[in-house]
Amino acid sequence: xxxxxxxxxxxxxxxxxxxxxxxxxxxxxxxxxxxxxxxxxxxxxxxxxxxxxxxxxxxxxxxxxxxxxxxxxxxxxxxxxxxxxxxxxxxxxxxxxxxxxxxxxxxxxxxxxxxxxxxxxxxxxxxxxxxxxxxxxxxxxxxxxxxxxxxxxxxxxxxxxxxxxxxxxxxxxxxxxxxxxxxxxxxxxxxxxxxxxxxxxxxxxxxxxxxxxxxxxxxxxxxxxxxxxxxxxxxxxxxxxxxxxxxxxxxxxxxxxxxxxxxxxxxxxxxxxxxxxxxxxxxxxxxxxxxxxxxxxxxxxxxxxxxxxxxxxxxxxxxxxxxxxxxxxxxxxxxxxxxxxxxxxxxxxxxxxxxxxxxxxxxxxxxxxxxxxxxxxxxxxxxxxxxxxxxxxx
Numbered sequence: 206x207x208x209x210x211x212x213x214x215x216x217x218x219x220x221x222x223x224x225x226x227x228x229x230x231x232x233x234x235x236x237x238x239x240x241x242x243x244x245x246x247x248x249x250x251x252x253x254x255x256x257x258x259x260x261x262x263x264x265x266x267x268x269x270x271x272x273x274x275x276x277x278x279x280x281x282x283x284x285x286x287x288x289x290x291x292x293x294x295x296x297x298x299x300x301x302x303x304x305x306x307x308x309x310x311x312x313x314x315x316x317x318x319x320x321x322x323x324x325x326x327x328x329x330x331x332x333x334x335x336x337x338x339x340x341x342x343x344x345x346x347x348x349x350x351x352x353x354x355x356x357x358x359x360x361x362x363x364x365x366x367x368x369x370x371x372x373x374x375x376x377x378x379x380x381x382x383x384x385x386x387x388x389x390x391x392x393x394x395x396x397x398x399x400x401x402x403x404x405x406x407x408x409x410x411x412x413x414x415x416x417x418x419x420x421x422x423x424x425x426x427x428x429x430x431x432x433x434x435x436x437x438x439x440x441x442x443x444x445x446x447x448x449x450x451x452x453x454x455x456x457x458x459x460x461x462x463x464x465x466x467x468x469x470x471x472x473x474x475x476x477x478x479x480x481x482x483x484x485x486x487x488x489x490x491x492x493x494x495x496x497x498x499x500x501x502x503x504x505x506x507x508x509x510x511x512x513x514x515x516x517x518x519x520x521x522x523x524x525x526x527x528x529x530x531x532x533x534x535x536x537x538x539x540x541x542x543x544x545x546x547x548x549x550x551x552x553x554x555x556x557x558x559x560x561x562x563x564x565x566x567x568x569x570x571x572x573x574x575x576x577x578x579x580x581x582x583x584x585x586x587x588x589x590x591x592x593x594x595x596x597x598x599x
Contacts, residue, residue, distance in 0.1 A: 210359045211438035211549040212306060214244055214591050216431040217409035217529050219416075221252040221369075222423045228256025229367045229429040232264040235591050236272060240308030242591070243271050246431050248319060248367040250298040256427070259288060263299040271305050277315050281350045282342055285317075302365040304433060311354040312363070320371040321351070323390050325362040328398050330390055331355075361435045362408070364393060369428030370412060374419030384419055404547070405432035410529070438593075440466030441548035443541075445513055446556030446575050447474045448599045457599055458482030460554060461507075467544055468506070472513030475556065480504060495519075495536025509544065511537035517578045520545075524585040550593045551586060553579050557598050 216231035228251060233244040245267035249256030263284055270280040280303070288299055300318040307313075314322055314333070324331040333353035340348045371389060374380030380388065389412070396403060396411055403411075412430040442464045448457050458479050461468060470476045480487050487510070488503040498519060502510040519538035523531075533539040545551060555576060579596065586592040 210357075210435045211593070212242055213405040213434040213436065213549060214242065214431070215405040215409050215529075216246070216429060217406070217413045218427065218429040219369075219413050219424055221425070221427050222420075224253045224427070226254055226257050227429070228252040228260060228427040229369070230257065230260035230264045231429060231431050232268055233591060234268050234272070235587075242306040242433075243268050244304045244306075244365075244431060244433060245271075246302045246319065246365045246367065246429060248300040248369075248427065248429070252427050256299075259299040262288065263301050267301050267303045271303055271315075277313075277350070277352055278338055278340065281315065281317060281338075282340060282345060285340075285345050285348070286342075300367070302431075304363060304365065306357070306433070310356075312357050313354050314352065314363070316351040317348070320366045320368055320389075321386060322366075323364045323386075323393060324355070325364070325393065325397060326358060327360045328394065328401070330394065331361070357435050359435055359437070362397070362405070363433040364408070364412070365431045366412070367427060367429040369424065369426035370416045370430055372426065373416035373424070373428065375425070377419070377421060380419055384416065402436075405434040406529070406546070408432050408434075438549040439547060440464070441469070441544060441551045442466060442554060443469045443471060443551065444475050444479070444554040444556075445471035445517065445579065447472075447478055447558040449557040453599055454478050454482055457554070457556070464552075466550075467508045467548065469509045469511070469541060469544065470504075470507055471511050471517055471541075475513065476502065476504070476510050479507070495534065495538065498537050501537050501540070509537075509540055511541065514575055514578065516541065517575070517582065521578055521581050521585070524582060524589070527589075545586065545592070546590065548592070551595075553583065553594070553596045555579055555596060555598050 214233050218227050218229055220227045228249045231246045235242050245264040247260040247263040249259030266284045270283060302319045302322055303315040305313040324333055333355040335351050335353045338350050371385055372383040375383040409430040409432045413428050416428045417424055461479055462483055476487060485505050490500045492500055498516050499512040504510055516537050520541050523538060523542055533543055583594045583596060586594050
């Protein structure tokens, strides 16, 4: 992004207690050509498959029409007119919150029937001065949408919810009338005050988990919380493979030494080059944290050292299936992914010297050359996790 801050986007969800499919849907998209991020949270009527279909349709339209710069009222009208009518209640219904973040411009939020989005400026709640628009079309006459615009600042957070969050605890113990907007905001404020650097992922998870506690661990509705966090970027450098020309080993090591952020080395030869050039000792471990992969090693100033192509191949496999409910283990590939997900701007330094062992036709097809595997990982990090990723070949 063109701003001086990075934008972290994440959502955490839990299903209604007796459903396998979530009736809330969260979609986000980075439009690189416009330096823009769009995020939509929709809650379909009821829960289960039918609710998921309604919410998916709504969120998809929200992304599409917002991307096309359609008028706020027009976007809302098209979505509400397109939704199919519920056979039981005879109404077409799915709520939505659309957040449009444009480079060097305002953040724009459109809401229909979701709990009001909470905006935190540092440790304090921020009022963006919401406006109410009453729809006038025949089908939707009298329905209200709420909009706001504001210029974001570093350490701003935007939190959106489905009503499973604000209504949690309804009729039980402490929150007889549900958690509600004010108590929810107070909880979020305390979380940020106690953990000033809390990530979007962790904050969203804490909100959803507290809603689950409010409901006595038997959620009465699908519960979702999305968090968008404007902050300083967390940088990561991943080096794999030796340079094409041995004369560039010095340059390779200097890039690693000077990099400000976390550093991962993937591959024995890569590690040996950095060790030799920087005169730092390698300490091997013999603990097999993943039976499929060699153990990790250690070096001063490096956050993680792993084997090369096999480990990166497994990173790619895990990223394929990863979601917020996936439990990462302690193996080398899991550790790489954990650091990746905690980072915002990720740079791959890929050596282009061919390792003859990886060209052996008798080896499994998964042992593709390093560049191919890295490109697949980069695509997932960009498309699925909205990371800013660069590749430098040396």
